[in-house]
Amino acid sequence: MKISVVSPGGNITYEDVIASITQKTSKSDANTNSGAFARALNTTTVAEGTSTTKSYKDIFIEASRKYGVSYDLLTAMAQQESGFNPEAVSRTGAMGIMQIMPETAKGLGLEHPFDAYENIMAGAKYISQKLKEFGGNVEKALAAYNAGSSVVKNYGGVPPYGETQSYVRNIKAIMKRGADVPYANYISRDASKEEVEADLKKLLSQMPDTEEYRVLRNTLAEMNYL
Incomplete structure (x- = not known):
């Protein structure tokens, strides 16, 4: 930590x-x-x-309440995306705990992507938008978070991409057993x-x-x- x-x-x-x-x-x-x-x-x-000072758990609870997204979904996404690492950067440039792309960060008003609190809040806002866009369908919303809304609309659901299918499947599995939210503290x-x-x-x-x-x-x- x-x-x-x-x-x-x-x-x-x-x-x-x-x-x-x-x-x-x-x-x-x-x-x-x-x-x-x-x-x-x-x-x-x-x-x-x-x-x-806030615990990571408290931040996820706050984000859940603010954006109407379940705590279990948000924490499962964070575990799958970055393993709760606020400094994570993917090979495609996705940043922080919720692995938000630079262009998406701009649209969400995320100025400090490696700030755990701001990143989690932005990720919660983004997945809430996807849930609204796809009528509350969690699988489609997650696929859109991972691969983009246009791809999900084109295929009428989770696209036949190995990465996206594994992403959705893994998050659902984590939600079922509960995410391993770390004993970490945000200042x-x-x-x-x-x-x-x-x-x-x-x-x-x-x-x-x-x-x-x-x-x-x-x-x-x-x-x-x-």
């Missing part, structure tokens, strides 16, 4: 925090701490109380150091007073977060 935040010395990533923890603890303890920290960052209770690209600090303090205030809590608190304090 990668979390980029603003600090006096430049961008600090989640990996930097974990590396610092590793230097202070055994490897097994560090893995336990990092896992607990990741899960805590991904809890709804923390996300609801912070101004700049707003416009967040100030002060806002990030406030969110980290909120997180720490909701963690139990354990040894891993004390290690995390000391690490963050030494990195000038607290």
Whole structure:
């Protein structure tokens, strides 16, 4: 998991925090701490109380409500498209978690395609348009997302393209079993150091007073977060 935040010395990533923890603890303890920290960052209770921090799950829930597209469909698409990688770029130039093409991004008003929040929202908006265009037919909407609306209309359904057929089939399978939404945390690209600090303090205030809590608190304090 990668979390980029603003600090006096430049961008600090989640990996930097974990590396610092590793230097202070055994490897097994560090893995336990990092896992607990990741899960805590991904809890709804923390996300609801912070101004700049959201879990990926919360973003998908927000996108689902805003555009009337099921959470299961959106998360299945993200898993199939990029494996939830916000920095993914396909061989054809599709970008971000929802793998949006440059021209499509312009039409959707997506200015920062590698910003996880903006990309997920744009992808939700785009698939909602396709669902409306094809009368709520999920298979046709997914095929249009992958291959284009004109192709779907020409064939009257999912076109006989191996890639598109696999795409639709895989997403339906993921929806059935549930997507593996990662314990990943998004921090707003416009967040100030002060806002990030406030969110980290909120997180720490909701963690139990354990040894891993004390290690995390000391690490963050030494990195000038607290």
